[in-house]
Amino acid sequence: MPESDPILEELGLMPVWQKRALSTISAAEPAALEASSSANVKAQKKEFEVIPDAALSASETPISSLDWDTLKARVADCKRCRLCEKRNRTVFGVGDEKASWMLVGEAPGANEDRLGEPFVGQAGKLLDNMLHAVGRTRENGIYIANVIKCRPPGNRDPQLDEVAQCEPYLKRQLAIIRPQLIIALGRFAAQSLLKTDASISSLRNRVHQYEGVPVIVTYHPAYLLRNLPDKAKAWADLCRAQEIYQAMKH
Ligand code: URA
Secondary structure, eight states, rough: OOOOOHHHHHHHHHHHOOOOOOGGGOOTTTHHHOOHHHHHHHHHHTTTOOHHHHHHHTTTTOOOOOOOOHHHHHHHOOOOGGGGGGGGSSOOOOOOOOEEOOOOSOOOHHHHHHHHHHSHHHHHHHHHHHHTTTHHHHTTBBEEEEESSSSOOOGGOHHHHHHHHHHHHHHHHHHHHHHHHHESHHHHHHHHTTOOOOOOOHTSSSEEEEETEEEEOOOOOOHHHHHHGHHHHHHHHHHHHHHHHHHHHO
């Protein structure tokens, strides 16, 4: 990783980087890290390493082998990053565990943190209405999860090390549910899933792949609430998803 990556800085994914095992971070430290001066931040962001599951506890089963219920329990107890300090509830996901479509958002907001369910505010209502229009609901054919399972304080952008710690949970959810189609809701989810820093406008209108599963990228529902004219584009994205799904079945 280069010393300073202007793209990551632009995305707000900088700056806290640490090169040491998570278990060495004290409870008081995350707040201190967030308050670091920019000089400190520059010193910290050189490199980081993803902590392998096995390093956390030799007796723990790796996330990549957990069954659904144990995965859920592991998320509820998770202390892999600083976000655990300020969360009220973890937000594992919601919906049909045999879903053919999996929707992936960014991270819980205040309402989701309070209720432990993704997309429960106005953005969630819009999402539900759009899904209803293609004959789907949270209970029927849809599973919704976020890249990040805990609310970033003040709804700030998740940091790169937080994404790295949380991603194995989403990866395992995807491996267990085995959806036939994935819809990435917004830039952050799309960039995380597809490992790219491309803009949302360049990612829309194309079919991507996540481990062999087609991925459609669309706008985040919260963005649509603020940019009503783009609802038509999001509707077109959902229709494309429906077409692709139908074509796969024949
Ligand atoms: N935004 C998201 O990306 N996910 C949620 O669960 C809520 C808001």
